[in-house]
Amino acid sequence: DTVGVFQLESSGMRDVLKKMRADRIEDIIAIVALYRPGPMDNIPRYIACKKGEEEPDYLHPLLEPILKETYGIMVYQEQVMQIAQVLSGYSLGEADLLRRAMGKKIKAEMDAQKERFVSGAVKKEVDASQADYIFELVQKFAGYGFNKSHAAAYAVVSYQTAWLKANYPVEFLAASMTLDMGNTDKLMLFRREAQRVGVKVIPPSINVSGVDFAVVNGAILYSLAALKNVGAGAIEHLVRVREESGPFRSLGDFARRIDAKLVNKRALESLVKAGAFDCLNPNRAQVLEAIESILAMANRAASAAEAGQNDLFGGSASAADDLVLPRRDAWLPMDKLAQEFEAVGFYLSGHPLDDYMKPLQKLSVDTYAAFHEKALTKGARAAKLAGTVTHRQERRSKSGNKFAFVGFSDPTGQFEAICFSDTLAACRDLLEPGNAVIARVEADVEGEEVKLRLQGVEMLDKAAAQMVTGLEIFVRDAKPIDSIAARLSNGGRAPVRLVMLMEQGREVHVSLGNKFTVTPQIKGAIKAIAGVVDVQDL
Incomplete structure (x- = not known):
């Protein structure tokens, strides 16, 4: 559970900690020193000795006090110096020269040191051949040894951050996100880690969010400055305006109070796409279209202020919003999330596949997290995975054939698969960023890493439409009927029923037929129509 913990957050390090079951500061010091090329080979033996599965080898009784802490394994440079002192009578100064010589690997110097080491050990009644053997081991280790004072300082900070995460998880994750915004x-x-431990991440809001990630009622409030194309200076200005005159009451109020020189068009676009203006107007498509009008009003207000003119409305709470908004239908759920992904860098308020989870279970499609676990623990090597395509990076092999690394996202995380030339040629059109697909993959497991190869792809909507189901659409009046008709698609086998909710709890059921194509995307699009009360599967 060390995601975000200093020095201990990589998947490899977390795996070592699980196997080691570290229970003392010395274990953390040792793992910080060992987890690097070279010394890493000693980690399995350290773990086996710690668990009592193997006996430590101290090489000589004189060395047991030096090597006991690390189960007979030379981990630190200080141990090299102590061994030279205790076994061969080196002074501290001589021992430090030995350490430096071993690092440089100059043969003439090493030959002289070896003679000094062995002769000193013989004087202490150590067998010459054993002293020779110990010198060779020390020499081999000294080339990649880590100094304990450095590792200990790291380990203390590791322990402090682990303590903070264990005792103040919400504050810890919010601070970590601010650090890496x-x-x-x-x-x-960190957002996925928050989900895992049950901490809610609240989307950004123009009226409550600030420059940093914040903790509000046990949840993390997303930072406005962490959005793409939005600088800290712009958000500092918005926060200052908000603190001086209170929350923004409308888009017109926002426009009249901001400085358009500090909050530019690109910043406003990102704020809209991320949902920061939902508290003023939840129709993001409409607000995005109004950005030019917002900036024009901001410039007019600034000019009027410079000329000494009073605001006609005086900024009062009862003032009408005189910003004329264009008529625009709200984005469909998938489009809304795609725009959010563009502004945030990942899906924040939901995932495009959320509504597909039940059909995917019927299609025997795994989530990435479930398959990853099965691959590591049960030897699973093939699966069908659903995901939205996040990127496709094409390369050319030495033989001239094209291949690609394709990124996917599902509600449990992000993953990547390599796609070789034949599959790439057959599926390239389907592997466009934003497409929702079902991918057939094969897996190779290397340690704790699961590497995926793409074997085939099909569009998710096409597969989901084969799982024939129907819809029941609840409305209170006829106003949304035309919009519902525009969203429904003929040519399938699914029944659709309209339910009119009348006064006194009465309902009127109207069958629209059973020749419709129904997918979670269509269901979500109908659910988003103004005037639709609910949409349920038949």
Whole structure:
């Protein structure tokens, strides 16, 4: 449970900690020193000795006090110096020269040190051949040894951050996200970690969010400054305006109070797409279209202020919003999430596949997290996975054939698969970013890493439409009927029923027929229509 913990957050390090069951500060010091190329080979033996599955080898009784803490394994440079002191009578100064010589690997110097080491050990009644053997081991280790003072300082900070995460998880994750607000991959990792431990992440709001990630009622409030194309200076200005005159009451109120020189068009676009204006107007498509009008009003208000003119409305709470908004239908759920992905860097308020989870179970499609676990623990090597395509990076092999790394996202996380030339040629059109697909994959497991190969792809809507189901659409009046008709698609086998909710609890049921194509995307599109009360599966 060390995601975000200093030095201990990589998947490999977390796996080592699970196997080691670290229960003392010395274990953390040792793992910080060992988890690097070279010393890493000693980790399995350290774990086996710690668990009592193997006996430590101290090489000589004189060395047991030095090597006992690390189960007979030379981990630290300080141990090299102590061994030279205790076994061969080196002074501290001589021992430090030995350590430096071993690092440089100069043969003439090492030959002289070996003679000094062995002769000193013989004087202490250590067998010459054993002293020679110990010198060779020390020499081999000294090339990649880590100094304990450094590892100990790291380990203390590791323990402090682990303590903070264990005792103040919400504050810890919020602070970690603030620290890495410029790194989308880290933000997504912390957001997923928050989901895993049951901490809610609230989407950004123009009226409550600030520059940093904040904790509100046990949840993390997303930072406005962490959005793409939005600088900290712009958000500092908005927060200052909000603190001076209270929350923004409308889009017109927002426009009249901001400085258009500090909050530009690109920043406003990201704020809209991320949902920061939902508290003023939940129709993001309409607000995005109104950005030019917002900036024009902001410039007019600034000019009027410079000329000394009073605001006609005086900024009063009862003032009408004189910003004329264009008529625009709200984005469909999938489009809304795609725009959010563009502004945030990952899906924040939901996932495009959320409504597909039940049909996917019927199609025997795994989530990535479930398959990853099965691959590691049960030897699973093939699966069908659903995901939205996040990227496709094409490369050319030495033989000239094209291949690609394709990224996917599902509600449990993000994953990547390699796609070789034949599959790429057959599926390239389907592997466009934003497409929702079902991917057939094969897996290779290397340690704790699961590497995926793409074997085939099909569009998710096409597969889901084969799972014949129907819809029951609840409305209170006839106003949304035309919009519902525009969203429904003929040519399938699914029945659709309209339910009119009348006064006194009465209902009128109208069958629209059973020749419709129904997918979770169509269901979500109908559910988003103004005037539709609910949409349920038949």
